Amino acid sequence: MAQTKLNATLGMSGNLPALNGSAITNLTSGNLSGNLPALNGSALTNLTSGLSEADTWRLNTSLNVSTGQASLTANWERDDTFANGLLGTGMSESSGVFTFPSTGFWQVVGNISFINDNGGNQAKYLGVAIEVTTNNSSYSEATNSYNSNAPESSSIYSFARTSKILDVTDTANIKVKLMYLVQQDFAVSGNSSRNVTYLQFTKLGDT
Amino acid sequence: MRKDGRPDHIEDALRHMHNGQWFGWSDSKNKIYANLIIYSKIWNISYTGNEHEEGMIDNPYSKPTEKECTDKLKKLQDEWDSKNA
Numbered sequence: 001m002a003q004t005k006l007n008a009t010l011g012m013s014g015n016l017p018a019l020n021g022s023a024i025t026n027l028t029s030g031n032l033s034g035n036l037p038a039l040n041g042s043a044l045t046n047l048t049s050g051l052s053e054a055d056t057w058r059l060n061t062s063l064n065v066s067t068g069q070a071s072l073t074a075n076w077e078r079d080d081t082f083a084n085g086l087l088g089t090g091m092s093e094s095s096g097v098f099t100f101p102s103t104g105f106w107q108v109v110g111n112i113s114f115i116n117d118n119g120g121n122q123a124k125y126l127g128v129a130i131e132v133t134t135n136n137s138s139y140s141e142a143t144n145s146y147n148s149n150a151p152e153s154s155s156i157y158s159f160a161r162t163s164k165i166l167d168v169t170d171t172a173n174i175k176v177k178l179m180y181l182v183q184q185d186f187a188v189s190g191n192s193s194r195n196v197t198y199l200q201f202t203k204l205g206d207t
Numbered sequence: 208m209r210k211d212g213r214p215d216h217i218e219d220a221l222r223h224m225h226n227g228q229w230f231g232w233s234d235s236k237n238k239i240y241a242n243l244i245i246y247s248k249i250w251n252i253s254y255t256g257n258e259h260e261e262g263m264i265d266n267p268y269s270k271p272t273e274k275e276c277t278d279k280l281k282k283l284q285d286e287w288d289s290k291n292a
Contacts, residue, residue, distance in 0.1 A: 060235040062208075064222040070261065073250040074228040077235055095263075096250075117212040117219070118290070154291065155212025187222060192235035 053088035053101065053203035059190035062115075069181040071131060071139075072096050072188070072197070081193050091201050096178070098199060100171045105204040110143075110178045111161040113189040113196040119152040120184065127181035128160040130199075136173045142166075144181065169207050213287045217243075220279035221271070227251075229268045240273045 056079040059072060073096035078086065089101035100106060112128040129144035145162035168174045178199050180188050189196045208219050218238055221230050229249050233242045251264040271279075 061228075061231050061238075062218060062222050063228050064226045066226045068252060068254065070227070070250055070252050072228065073263075074246060075231045075235075115208070115212070117208055117214065118287070119212075185226075192232075192238070 055086055055090040056198055056200045058195045058198040060192040061190045062187055064187045066185050071177045071179045098176050100168045103168050103207045106166045106168050107202045107204055109163040109200040111198050112180050114158045115187045115189050116156045119154045122151040123149050123184035125183045126158050128162050129179040130164050131177040131179050133175050167207055214283040217276040217280055220276050225268050229266050245270045
């Protein structure tokens with residue numbers, strides 16, 4: 001005879017059979033009480049880490065620039081000092097063109113530090129731009145950001161920073177460069193020990 | 208260059224000789240004259256009104272002598288010292 005109701009005060013003893021989690025599909029929260037047991041990380045599977053790629057490249061040599069704009073095409077190096085962190089494969093660089101190691105959503109941060117070591121006239125703008133190509137040929141200013149400075153008789157420092165999240169669906173065609181835009185003769189600062197002018201790449205997730 | 212702007216390295220002299228990325232270092236951690244390199248090609252931009260064209264061109268600049276570098280650095284330091292006396 002099929003048993004449809006058991007009375008726990010009468011005649012029940014022994015151990016319950018092991019429960020199979022896959023058979024538990026619907027729990028009513030109102031019937032749950034007590035504390036959850038501690039989770040053992042080794043028992044957790046099918047979890048993925050949040051970030052898989054992070055890389056920083058910097059300009060290692062300063063240059064003087066005249067009024068106008070141009071891509072920074074030389075003297076790039078990967079950050080390699082002060083406990084630098086390279087997560088994953090990292091970017092590749094050739095003549096200032098940066099290629100992504102894998103498809104995905106990537107955050108790109110570009111920073112340029114400027115200096116005029118003799119002071120001088122006001123620079124109405126000192127800017128940075130991230131240039132993006134989607135066909136490995138023609139580049140567009142995907143972002144830009146500007147700073148300015150007042151006229152000074154002594155050395156002047158400034159910087160501009162910008163960022164962009166890219167959906168890199170094709171690593172052969174989607175690439176980036178860093179560009180300066182200045183209204184006065186200035187210097188773009190580079191350094192081989194510290195990040196002063198740099199590009200920082202972080203992969204946020206899969207495309 | 209010192210933080211106060213006084214030139215103190217031949218890189219300061221080099222960047223004041225010509226604008227742009229016409230030079231670099233074979234060892235960026237050891238920026239001495241022996242490691243100075245002059246690129247064969249440099250990025251160039253030419254403006255016509257509001258339009259501009261850019262691309263790689265032959266580097267028109269040649270490698271300066273070590274004396275030219277140190278003389279230029281001394282000149283920049285003297286100028287800075289005079290201005291900031």
